[in-house]
Every structure is written in structure tokens, then in C-alpha cells.
Amino acid sequence: MNRSEFKQGLKGGLIIALSAAPFAMLFGAVASDNGLSVMEAGLMSATVYAGASQLVGIELFGHQVAPWLIVLSVFAVNFRHILYSAALTRYITHFTPIQKFFTFFVLTDPQFAEAVKRGESGRGVSFPWYIGFGAAIYFPWLFFSVLGAFFGRMMGDPRALAIDVLLPVYFLGLVIGFRSKPGFYPVVVASALGSVLGYHFVGSPWHVSIGAAVGVVVAAFLPLSTESVPADAATEMES
Amino acid sequence: MTDLISVDMALLILAAAAATFLTRIGGYVLITRMKTIPPRMEQALNAVPAAVLTTLVAPAFFNGGWDVKIAMLAALVVGVRYPGLLLLGAGWAAAMICRHLLGF
Numbered sequence: 001m002n003r004s005e006f007k008q009g010l011k012g013g014l015i016i017a018l019s020a021a022p023f024a025m026l027f028g029a030v031a032s033d034n035g036l037s038v039m040e041a042g043l044m045s046a047t048v049y050a051g052a053s054q055l056v057g058i059e060l061f062g063h064q065v066a067p068w069l070i071v072l073s074v075f076a077v078n079f080r081h082i083l084y085s086a087a088l089t090r091y092i093t094h095f096t097p098i099q100k101f102f103t104f105f106v107l108t109d110p111q112f113a114e115a116v117k118r119g120e121s122g123r124g125v126s127f128p129w130y131i132g133f134g135a136a137i138y139f140p141w142l143f144f145s146v147l148g149a150f151f152g153r154m155m156g157d158p159r160a161l162a163i164d165v166l167l168p169v170y171f172l173g174l175v176i177g178f179r180s181k182p183g184f185y186p187v188v189v190a191s192a193l194g195s196v197l198g199y200h201f202v203g204s205p206w207h208v209s210i211g212a213a214v215g216v217v218v219a220a221f222l223p224l225s226t227e228s229v230p231a232d233a234a235t236e237m238e239s
Numbered sequence: 240m241t242d243l244i245s246v247d248m249a250l251l252i253l254a255a256a257a258a259t260f261l262t263r264i265g266g267y268v269l270i271t272r273m274k275t276i277p278p279r280m281e282q283a284l285n286a287v288p289a290a291v292l293t294t295l296v297a298p299a300f301f302n303g304g305w306d307v308k309i310a311m312l313a314a315l316v317v318g319v320r321y322p323g324l325l326l327l328g329a330g331w332a333a334a335m336i337c338r339h340l341l342g343f
Contacts, residue, residue, distance in 0.1 A: 037243060040249070043249065047252060047253060048255050061251075067254070072258075074255040075259070077292065081262040081263045083284060086276065088267070165310045165331065166330070168299035168300070169314045170327060172311055173314065173318050174288075174292050181289070182282075191289070191294055195295075196297050211293065212287070212293075212294050213290075214290075218286075219290070220279055220283035224278050224282060
């Protein structure tokens with residue numbers, strides 16, 4: 001194990017961990033508000049480990065949605081990781097199978113962005129660097145989720161503290177983060193229309209699948225963009 | 240004490256975790272088999288996150304009261320210029336003002 005590579009990774013990851021900490025707390029607090037126990041919130045952060053999709057899961061859980069639809073929605077929000085792991089593959093062919101398992105398990109937006117940056121710069125992506133970076137984000141994420149869940153327990157009426165608006169505002173921020181991507185406006189308008197109409201004419205929770213499907217179909221039929229690098233798709237709000 | 244894990248919830252969380260891991264390893268599996276992804280498919284896949292997240296935002300806005308609408312508009316105005324935490328703060332502050340000072 002190359003120690004200086006590992007330390008470099010840790011240092012880089014800690015900066016990300018600090019900026020993700022408030023979102024981990026938010027997740028914990030909202031999870032409590034939606035009926036999850038502290039341990040359940042911790043289990044979710046430890047095993048799913050993908051900020052936006054964890055909040056999507058919690059939001060749908062609060063609305064008494066069928067379990068398979070919650071899992072499907074989490075899958076859909078995390079879909080971008082397929083592009084990440086495809087793009088990352090060329091830099092990690094020298095990892096062992098077990099190293100690859102951990103590599104993909106901790107593959108988040110910032111992890112992907114930094115690993116590709118390192119690979120493209122010619123420094124090479126070593127396992128000690130990669131796992132140091134990942135560990136420095138993973139453990140604080142877990143810690144702050146549990147802390148947030150504890151605070152969520154102690155808080156009173158979520159409406160009086162405006163906790164309930166944080167979730168739609170957070171999702172709005174994620175959507176805004178994609179605005180420089182090609183096809184952003186047609187996709188968002190299509191999904192917005194699809195979900196609002198779906199909500200009124202079909203009902204919740206189907207509006208999520210209907211709106212998403214409409215947006216994706218529109219994206220498939222848009223003129224092909226010349227830019228094809230998904231690296232910058234990473235939003236700054238998410239861990 | 241509700242600070243334990245219910246079996247149903249644990250299964251749901253683990254299923255969500257498995258689905259997430261599938262997306263994280265999926266690109267590796269695809270690329271080692273296919274070499275490249277067709278451009279139109281890649282464009283559609285690229286749009287999935289924005290499309291899904293929009294379906295959580297738009298109905299919340301249209302179905303919410305004036306407090307929620309104002310909070311989301313305030314967040315939007317701040318969010319196009321400043322990073323995520325400020326956007327969250329702006330939305331929260333607007334909702335607090337609406338509820339406690341303006342009485343919406």
C-alpha cells in the first residue's frame with residue numbers, strides 16, 4: 001500500500017466530506033421525519049451511499065408508495081452511475097477483482113470526477129489513492145447521517161421549522177445543477193408537464209415514472225449533441 | 240423504543256442498495272462487453288437523472304401552498320448564481336418568513 005498516495009486521497013476526500021456533511025444531516029433529519037429509526041437511516045447511508053437517491057427513497061416512503069416503486073425510483077436516480085463506471089473502467093483495469101468491488105461500491109459523483117481528472121492528467125489512478133478518497137467521504141457521510149437522524153428525533157413540529165420545504169428545494173437545486181447539459185430545457189419542461197399531468201389524471205406515485213419516461217423519450221429524440229463526456233454531469237450538491 | 244430496525248424496512252433499504260450497486264457496476268459490465276454505447280442511447284441515459292428529479296420538483300411546486308411556491312422561487316433565484324447550500328438556506332428562510340411573519 002502506497003502511503004503517500006493514500007494520504008493524498010484522504011486529504012482530497014475530506015474536503016468533499018465537509019461540503020457533503022450538511023446534506024448528510026439533512027438526510028438524517030428528513031429520514032426521522034418520515035418515520036425511519038436512527039439505525040435505519042444509518043443502514044441506508046452505509047449501504048446505498050448515494051445522497052440524492054436516499055432522499056428520493058425517503059420522500060416516496062413518506063407517501064406510502066409501493067416498495068418496488070421506491071426501489072425503481074432509487075435505481076432511476078442512480079442511473080448516471082452506469083455512465084460513470086463505463087468511463088472509469090479504462091483507468092482501473094489493473095485493480096484486482098476485490099479492489100474493483102470496493103471501487104464501484106464507493107463510486108459517487110465527486111469520486112468519479114476526481115478519479116477521471118487524475119486519470120486524464122496522466123498521474124494514474126492507484127487503488128490506495130482511490131480508496132483513501134472514498135473512505136474520507138464514506139465514514140463522515142455515515143456519521144453525519146446518524147447525527148442528523150438524532151437531531152430529527154429531538155425536533156418538534158417539522159412544519160413550524162420549515163423542514164418539509166427542504167426536500168423539494170434540495171431536488172430543485174439538483175435539477176438546476178444539470179442546466180448546462182445539452183437538452184436540459186426540453187427534458188425538464190417535458191418531465192415537469194408529464195409529472196404534473198400524471199399527478200392529476202393518473203395519481204401519485206405514477207407521476208414520477210410517467211414524467212421521467214416523457215423526459216427520457218424527449219431526450220432520445222433530440223438532435224445528437226457533439227459533446228459526449230458525462231464527466232461534468234456531476235452536481236456539486238451531491239455526494 | 241423505535242430505534243431498532245424493522246425487517247420490512249431493512250429489506251427495502253437493502254433492495255435499494257442492491258439496485259444502486261447495479262448502476263455502479265453496470266457501466267463496467269456493459270463497456271467490457273459492448274465497447275461503446277450507441278450515441279442516442281447515451282443521450283437518453285444522460286437525461287435520466289434530470290428527468291426523474293424534475294418529477295419530484297414540479298408537482299411539489301404546483302400542489303404546494305403559497306409558502307412552498309415562494310420558497311422554491313426564492314431558492315431558484317439564488318440557486319442559479321450561488322452554490323447548493325445557499326439555495327437551501329434561501330428556500331428555508333423564505334418558508335420561515337412566509338409561515339411566521341406573513342402567516343401563509
